[in-house]
Amino acid sequence: MIENIRSYNEEVIDFPRGITLFEGDMASGKSTILMGIEFALFGLGSQKPEALLAKKAEQGSITLNFTVDKENYEVKRTLKRKSGSVSQDAKNTYIKIGDEKEPLSPSELKQRVLQILKFNEPGGATAVSKIFRYAVFTPQEEMKQVLSDTEKRLETIRRAFGVEDYKTAAENAKGLTAELKLQIARFEERTRGIEDFDKNIKDA
Numbered sequence: 001m002i003e004n005i006r007s008y009n010e011e012v013i014d015f016p017r018g019i020t021l022f023e024g025d026m027a028s029g030k031s032t033i034l035m036g037i038e039f040a041l042f043g044l045g046s047q048k049p050e051a052l053l054a055k056k057a058e059q060g061s062i063t064l065n066f067t068v069d070k071e072n073y074e075v076k077r078t079l080k081r082k083s084g085s086v087s088q089d090a091k092n093t094y095i096k097i098g099d100e101k102e103p104l105s106p107s108e109l110k111q112r113v114l115q116i117l118k119f120n121e122p123g124g125a126t127a128v129s130k131i132f133r134y135a136v137f138t139p140q141e142e143m144k145q146v147l148s149d150t151e152k153r154l155e156t157i158r159r160a161f162g163v164e165d166y167k168t169a170a171e172n173a174k175g176l177t178a179e180l181k182l183q184i185a186r187f188e189e190r191t192r193g194i195e196d197f198d199k200n201i202k203d204a
Contacts (some may be wrong), residue, residue: 004060040064049086
């Protein structure tokens with residue numbers, strides 16, 4: 001449910017299973033849907049609240065329902081305008097797991113969502129989810145940067161699949177293997193010395 005977010009007054013959008021294609025003219029609201037999902041899951045990050053809340057609206061919100069590992073979740077975040085500025089309304093932020101609703105602060109909700117999605121990322125209020133931003137939803141202009149930056153692509157993929165942990169383990173294993181090879185070479189050298197000594201005794 002999108003309420004008073006950018007060009008949307010009130011809209012319910014259902015996503016079918018599988019791949020969804022957004023098609024439409026420029027400024028028709030495609031990016032707003034994805035920005036809304038990102039806001040619902042991770043909070044503002046690098047987004048400005050004034051850019052999300054519809055002009056002249058005093059309050060706006062995103063309610064997102066999703067399923068992970070056969071468990072149903074609902075999260076809600078709210079923006080409110082007060083004294084000319086826009087901020088998140090901590091009193092209208094929650095997560096609902098099954099039928100159990102739990103009020104959370106905006107930062108607590110972000111931490112919980114990262115745990116549910118198993119995203120190995122920083123939970124700071126201004127931290128952007130790179131996995132979501134570059135692997136799920138990439139703003140049109142930022143796509144050029146991702147495609148041209150090999151290191152950024154690799155970093156995103158490693159984060160998404162937890163490859164970084166395996167990379168560290170592989171590097172540690174490589175160092176251990178090198179040390180074991182060195183120890184084996186030393187033992188072999190000592191063994192050859194003992195064999196030569198035994199041979200000399202027998203020949204004597």
